[in-house]
Amino acid sequence: MCGIIGYTGPRPAASVLIDGLKRLEYRGYDSAGLAVVAGGRIQQAKAVGKVKALEEAVAGSGALGSLVGCGIAHTRWATHGVPSEVNAHPHFDESGNFAIVHNGIVENYQELRRHLEARGCHFRSQTDSEVLAHLIAGAYEGDLLSATAAALEQVSGTYGLAVVSRHHPGMLVVARKGSPIVIGLGKNENFVASDIAPLLPYTREVIYLNDGDIAAVTAETIDLRNIKNVPVEREVAKIDWDAGVAEKGNFPHFMLKEIFEQPETIENAIRGRIDHEMGTALLNGMNLTARELAQITRIVIAGCGSSMHAGLVGEYYFEDIAGISTSVEQAAEFRYRNPIIEPNTLVIPISQSGETADTIAAVREAAAKGALITALCNVVGSTIAREAGRGIYLHAGPEISVASTKAFTSQVVVLLLYALLLGRNRRLNRADGNELACEIEAVPGLIRQVLKQAPKIREIAQRYAHCDDFFYIGRGCLYPTALEGALKLKEISYIHAEGYHAAELKHGPISLLDERHPVMALANDIPGKDKIIGNIQECRARKSPVVAVITEGDDSVRAFTDDVIEIPACSRFIAPLPTTVALQLFAYYIAVERGCEIDQPRNLAKSVTVE
Numbered sequence: 303m304c305g306i307i308g309y310t311g312p313r314p315a316a317s318v319l320i321d322g323l324k325r326l327e328y329r330g331y332d333s334a335g336l337a338v339v340a341g342g343r344i345q346q347a348k349a350v351g352k353v354k355a356l357e358e359a360v361a362g363s364g365a366l367g368s369l370v371g372c373g374i375a376h377t378r379w380a381t382h383g384v385p386s387e388v389n390a391h392p393h394f395d396e397s398g399n400f401a402i403v404h405n406g407i408v409e410n411y412q413e414l415r416r417h418l419e420a421r422g423c424h425f426r427s428q429t430d431s432e433v434l435a436h437l438i439a440g441a442y443e444g445d446l447l448s449a450t451a452a453a454l455e456q457v458s459g460t461y462g463l464a465v466v467s468r469h470h471p472g473m474l475v476v477a478r479k480g481s482p483i484v485i486g487l488g489k490n491e492n493f494v495a496s497d498i499a500p501l502l503p504y505t506r507e508v509i510y511l512n513d514g515d516i517a518a519v520t521a522e523t524i525d526l527r528n529i530k531n532v533p534v535e536r537e538v539a540k541i542d543w544d545a546g547v548a549e550k551g552n553f554p555h556f557m558l559k560e561i562f563e564q565p566e567t568i569e570n571a572i573r574g575r576i577d578h579e580m581g582t583a584l585l586n587g588m589n590l591t592a593r594e595l596a597q598i599t600r601i602v603i604a605g606c607g608s609s610m611h612a613g614l615v616g617e618y619y620f621e622d623i624a625g626i627s628t629s630v631e632q633a634a635e636f637r638y639r640n641p642i643i644e645p646n647t648l649v650i651p652i653s654q655s656g657e658t659a660d661t662i663a664a665v666r667e668a669a670a671k672g673a674l675i676t677a678l679c680n681v682v683g684s685t686i687a688r689e690a691g692r693g694i695y696l697h698a699g700p701e702i703s704v705a706s707t708k709a710f711t712s713q714v715v716v717l718l719l720y721a722l723l724l725g726r727n728r729r730l731n732r733a734d735g736n737e738l739a740c741e742i743e744a745v746p747g748l749i750r751q752v753l754k755q756a757p758k759i760r761e762i763a764q765r766y767a768h769c770d771d772f773f774y775i776g777r778g779c780l781y782p783t784a785l786e787g788a789l790k791l792k793e794i795s796y797i798h799a800e801g802y803h804a805a806e807l808k809h810g811p812i813s814l815l816d817e818r819h820p821v822m823a824l825a826n827d828i829p830g831k832d833k834i835i836g837n838i839q840e841c842r843a844r845k846s847p848v849v850a851v852i853t854e855g856d857d858s859v860r861a862f863t864d865d866v867i868e869i870p871a872c873s874r875f876i877a878p879l880p881t882t883v884a885l886q887l888f889a890y891y892i893a894v895e896r897g898c899e900i901d902q903p904r905n906l907a908k909s910v911t912v913e
C-alpha cells in the first residue's frame with residue numbers, strides 16, 4: 303500500500319519520479335506528491351487523485367519539472383487522514399528543510415505528536431507520517447543518516463522511508479522496517495523505491511534492504527548501515543523481469559492483458575518442474591529431501607483474499623492427491639489465534655506480492671513455533687520469500703491490475719505441482735503421477751480455448767451488468783473457485799456478489815433468491831455435477847436467472863439455465879483453472895459495461911501492507 307520512488311542523478315528528477323509513480327500507482331491512488339532538492343531549496347507539488355493530477359500540477363508549476371537534483375515521491379492509500387493535498391506526502395518539518403515519504407504506520411504517533419507540539423512544532427496534516435519529518439529535524443546535527451536513525455529509534459510501528467534535506471543536495475536516506483525498500487543501481491545515478499516496478503526502465507541491479515537497514519544514497523555512493531550505525535553488506539540482486547511486462551501494450555486494461563497472459567504465465571510456472579520419467583514434480587527451491595517430505599504429517603496454508611482462495615483449492619489437492627490432512631487459514635486469524643503447529647507441520651504461506659502484512663506475520667508466527675515453511679510468492683526477493691527461506695516462485699511476471707488474475711492461476715498450478723510431488727512421495731504410483739503431470743501440462747491449451755470465447759462471455763456479461771447482487775455456487779474444488787469468481791466480480795464491478803458452497807444455499811441464503819438475484823453455477827462435468835443440477839433447479843424454482851459454467855458439449859445442464867459458458871473437458875483437479883479464467887472474463891466485461899475503474903478499483907490497493 304502506498305508507493306515510494308526516489309531519484310538522485312543527472313536527469314530532471316520530477317520526470318523520473320512521475321514516471322515511477324505511474325508504475326507504482328497500483329499500490330495506492332488517492333493522492334500523490336513529490337519534492338525535489340535543487341538550487342539550495344526543496345520544491346514540492348501535491349495533488350489529490352491519480353498521478354495524472356500531480357503530473358499536471360508539476361507541468362503548471364514552472365521550473366519544477368526540469369530541475370536537476372534529487373527527489374522523492376509518493377502515491378498514497380489513505381490510512382490516517384482523508385485523501386487531501388495536506389495529507390499527501392511528502393511531509394515537511396517546521397523549517398521546510400527536511401522532507402519525507404513514508405509507507406507503513408507509526409503506531410505511537412499520537413504520543414510523539416503531543417511531545418513535538420509541546421516543543422513548538424506545528425503539524426499541517428492528520429497523518430501519522432508527519433511526525434517523522436519533525437523527529438528527523440529535531441535529531442539533526444549535520445548528518446542526515448544519523449538523524450534519521452535517531453528519529454526511527456523513537457518510533458514503534460512499520461516504515462519504508464525516504465528522506466531528503468536541503469542541507470544534503472544529491473542525497474537520499476532510506477530505511478526499512480516491515481515495509482519494503484529497494485535501491486536500484488544505475489551508472490552515475492541511483493534510485494530508491496518501495497518495489498522494483500518503477501526501476502525496470504532504468505536498471506536490473508538492485509539491493510533489497512533488510513528490516514533495520516538504513517542507507518544514504520547519492521548518485522555515486524551507497525552507504526548501508528543497520529539502525530545502530532554499523533556498516534552492513536547486502537547482495538546485489540539481478541532482476542529478470544523486463545519493463546515491457548509492466549506495460550499495457552494494446553490492451554485497454556492491465557487486467558485484460560493479465561487474463562490473456564495466463565497461457566504463458568502457467569507455462570512459466572510449469573517450465574522445468576515436471577519429471578516425466580519419475581511421474582513427479584521438481585521443486586528445487588524447496589530444498590527438502592524426499593525423506594523430509596515423507597515426514598510431513600499436516601499442512602497449514604495461510605494467505606489473504608485470492609491467495610487464500612488458491613490455498614482452499616490446494617486443500618483439495620493435498621488431501622486428495624497426497625493424503626495429507628490440510629487446513630487453510632486466513633493469515634490474520636492464523637497470526638492471532640495461537641495456532642497449533644506440531645513438529646511435522648508444513649506451513650505454506652501464499653502471497654503474490656510477498657508483502658501482505660498479515661501473511662508476513664503468519665510466517666513469523668509459524669517460524670517462532672518451529673514449523674517447516676515453504677512459501678509461494680510471485681515477487682522475487684519479497685519479504686515473505688526471503689523470510690521463509692524456502693519456497694516456490696510463481697514466475698507470473700509483474701501483476702499490475704489490483705484484482706489478482708494470473709497470480710491466482712499460477713498459485714493453483716504450483717499447488718497442484720506441490721501436491722503431485724507429495725503424492726508421489728507417498729501413495730501415488732509413477733503412472734498415475736505421470737498422468738497428472740500430463741494433465742498439468744495441458745492447462746495452457748485449455749486456457750487458450752477459454753480465451754477464444756471472450757466475445758461470447760462478453761455478450762453474456764452485458765445481459766447481467768445491471769444486476770445489484772449475484773450468487774456464485776460450486777462444489778469440491780469448484781467451491782473455492784466460486785469464492786474467487788465472486789471476489790473478482792465484487793471488487794471490480796461493485797456488484798454485491800457472494801460465493802457459497804452449493805449445498806449451503808439451502809441453509810439460509812436461498813431466502814434471498816428471486817428474479818433480481820442471478821446465480822452463477824459451476825456445473826462442470828466432474829464429480830458433484832448431479833448435485834449441482836439439483837441446486838440449479840432449486841434456484842430456478844425461486845425465479846433466479848442462472849448462468850452456468852459447463853463442460854463443452856454437455857447438454858445435461860443447459861436445459862436448466864438461462865446462459866452457459868463452456869469450458870473444455872478436464873478432470874476435477876484441473877477444472878478450477880479454465881473455470882476461473884472464464885469467471886475473470888465475466889467479471890471484467892461486467893465492469894467494462896458499468897464503466898468502472900478496472901485496474902484501480904475504489905478503496906483498494908495492490909499490496910495490503912497494514913493489518
Ligand code: F6R
Nearest residue numbers: 607608609653654655658705706
Ligand atoms: C483480489 C486480490 C487480493 C489479494 C490479497 C493478498 O483480487 O488481489 O485479495 O489476493 O490482498 O495479496 P497477496 O497475494 O499479495 O498477499
